[in-house]
Amino acid sequence: MRDVEPNLIPVPRSLVSGPGALTLGADATLTAPAGRAAASLRALLDRATGLPFPPPAPGAPATVALTLDGPASLGREGYLLDVTEAGARLRAHTDEGLFRAVQTLRQLLPPAIESPVAVPGPWRVPCVAIEDGPRYAWRGVMLDVARHFFDVAAVERFIDRLVPYKFNVLHLHLSDDQGWRLEIDGHPRLTEHGAATAVGGPPGGFFTQDDYKEIVAYAADRYFTVVPEIDVPGHTQAAMSSYPYLSTQESPELYEGVEVGFSELALHRDSTYAFLDDVFGQVSALTPGGFLHIGGDEALSTTAEDYAHFMSRALPLVGGHGKTVVAWQEAASAPSLPPGVHLQYWRPTGEEVPAALVAAVRAGVRLIMSPADRVYLDQKYADDAPLGLMWAGTVGVRRSYEWDPGALVPGADVAGVEAPLWSETLRTPDDLDHMLFPRLPGIADTAWSAAPRDWPGHVRRLRAHTARWDAAGITAYHRAPELEE
Numbered sequence: 001m002r003d004v005e006p007n008l009i010p011v012p013r014s015l016v017s018g019p020g021a022l023t024l025g026a027d028a029t030l031t032a033p034a035g036r037a038a039a040s041l042r043a044l045l046d047r048a049t050g051l052p053f054p055p056p057a058p059g060a061p062a063t064v065a066l067t068l069d070g071p072a073s074l075g076r077e078g079y080l081l082d083v084t085e086a087g088a089r090l091r092a093h094t095d096e097g098l099f100r101a102v103q104t105l106r107q108l109l110p111p112a113i114e115s116p117v118a119v120p121g122p123w124r125v126p127c128v129a130i131e132d133g134p135r136y137a138w139r140g141v142m143l144d145v146a147r148h149f150f151d152v153a154a155v156e157r158f159i160d161r162l163v164p165y166k167f168n169v170l171h172l173h174l175s176d177d178q179g180w181r182l183e184i185d186g187h188p189r190l191t192e193h194g195a196a197t198a199v200g201g202p203p204g205g206f207f208t209q210d211d212y213k214e215i216v217a218y219a220a221d222r223y224f225t226v227v228p229e230i231d232v233p234g235h236t237q238a239a240m241s242s243y244p245y246l247s248t249q250e251s252p253e254l255y256e257g258v259e260v261g262f263s264e265l266a267l268h269r270d271s272t273y274a275f276l277d278d279v280f281g282q283v284s285a286l287t288p289g290g291f292l293h294i295g296g297d298e299a300l301s302t303t304a305e306d307y308a309h310f311m312s313r314a315l316p317l318v319g320g321h322g323k324t325v326v327a328w329q330e331a332a333s334a335p336s337l338p339p340g341v342h343l344q345y346w347r348p349t350g351e352e353v354p355a356a357l358v359a360a361v362r363a364g365v366r367l368i369m370s371p372a373d374r375v376y377l378d379q380k381y382a383d384d385a386p387l388g389l390m391w392a393g394t395v396g397v398r399r400s401y402e403w404d405p406g407a408l409v410p411g412a413d414v415a416g417v418e419a420p421l422w423s424e425t426l427r428t429p430d431d432l433d434h435m436l437f438p439r440l441p442g443i444a445d446t447a448w449s450a451a452p453r454d455w456p457g458h459v460r461r462l463r464a465h466t467a468r469w470d471a472a473g474i475t476a477y478h479r480a481p482e483l484e485e
């Protein structure tokens with residue numbers, strides 16, 4: 001029987017609230033297997049409570065115990081979490097499962113647990129019995145660092161926003177018409193020239209390869225897979241302006257506008273594919289995750305046969321570097337798709353699913369669901385909202401929560417959900433926070449929880465989470481009308 005739940009987002013698969021609470025005081029002890037879950041929990045407790053949490057005396061039970069003796073049936077990310085007045089037990093079959101359990105314990109603790117400095121308690125944890133695990137394995141957010149550049153610190157702060165909500169994929173949109181954002185050995189002009197500007201003009205910016213390694217390591221410590229995107233054959237003006245041999249334009253200039261679909265690589269030249277092979281090789285070598293995203297969207301200046309030709313030559317290059325292809329849904333029209341390919345569905349839910357995509361789904365291609373009118377976090381909250389685009393209509397809090405990723409494409413093998421945050425109108429980390437909150441938690445819930453959509457319950461939980469955002473210093477969130485009591 002589901003008792004009054006303590007406002008967890010995502011909603012766990014099964015939760016029973018018991019009477020009473022556990023209070024963590026100066027005498028509280030902690031035992032956990034060395035790993036990322038323990039590091040995450042210790043960092044959280046040290047930072048906000050300042051309590052020592054020593055190991056228990058030999059033979060004595062710990063106040064908080066993390067163990068890896070959970071049944072294999074929990075899978076990679078599932079966990080059991082039991083809190084009684086005597087202590088908290090977090091059990092999983094993997095350290096990643098313990099890491100997800102830690103995020104749930106985090107939300108059971110008072111909002112002050114999000115404080116960046118030690119504050120007084122009491123550190124009360126309501127008694128619960130939870131069994132949990134994700135509906136989808138791919139729970140992602142995309143950050144567009146091409147239209148406007150966001151540095152390592154901003155990307156790490158972005159990851160910090162996602163961790164409490166159990167996301168596990170960070171898709172970095174690294175190249176577009178307005179900028180190339182990752183240095184590539186042997187092609188210095190991609191960043192010396194191609195990173196010089198942005199939408200509306202400078203500053204531009206780019207990641208050195210060491211910067212990118214720092215982001216990947218930070219993400220991995222939090223059980224995120226980084227999926228880098230090099231968007232081709234369209235969205236390539238910055239690359240072509242850097243190296244005109246990649247273009248059929250006379251003298252391709254840097255671009256600072258927000259139009260799409262006008263650029264196209266010279267896709268009948270061997271030198272283009274040699275370039276791509278080198279780029280894909282370096283990006284793959286820098287990326288421990290198994291995926292490389294090659295874009296493929298909005299090749300509006302490319303004929304269908306040229307697009308097919310391009311994909312027939314470009315797609316195999318990715319597999320040649322040991323990565324599985326991710327691409328926007330248009331790549332469904334490629335003559336053949338490599339094994340394991342994931343296509344990212346992004347068109348608005350009202351549109352007819354293209355025949356090529358239906359055929360790809362029938363052939364077993366996996367889908368990542370990113371319908372623009374549901375989870376494009378760059379879309380305005382409302383007509384009069386200061387930030388965002390509105391080509392897919394406005395995306396309010398309820399619209400981004402109340403949809404079913406499994407119901408949009410009949411028969412699809414859905415890998416999961418991903419919320420793209422395009423940055424044409426976004427320039428600062430606070431701008432990113434504003435577009436993320438309060439929509440992000442609902443998307444996390446749709447990606448993790450198989451429970452039926454429960455809008456009244458979600459609103460109640462969201463309202464309780466504003467105190468967590470305030471404590472964490474997320475002050476720029478949109479004061480949506482739904483958040484008013």
Ligand SMILES: CC1=[NH+][C@H]2[C@@H](O1)O[C@H](CO)[C@@H](O)[C@@H]2O
Nearest residue numbers: 260297298328346378389422
């Ligand atoms: C996959 C895709 N291609 C386009 C489209 O989404 O809309 C975005 C803005 O919402 C835009 O930035 C992007 O270049």
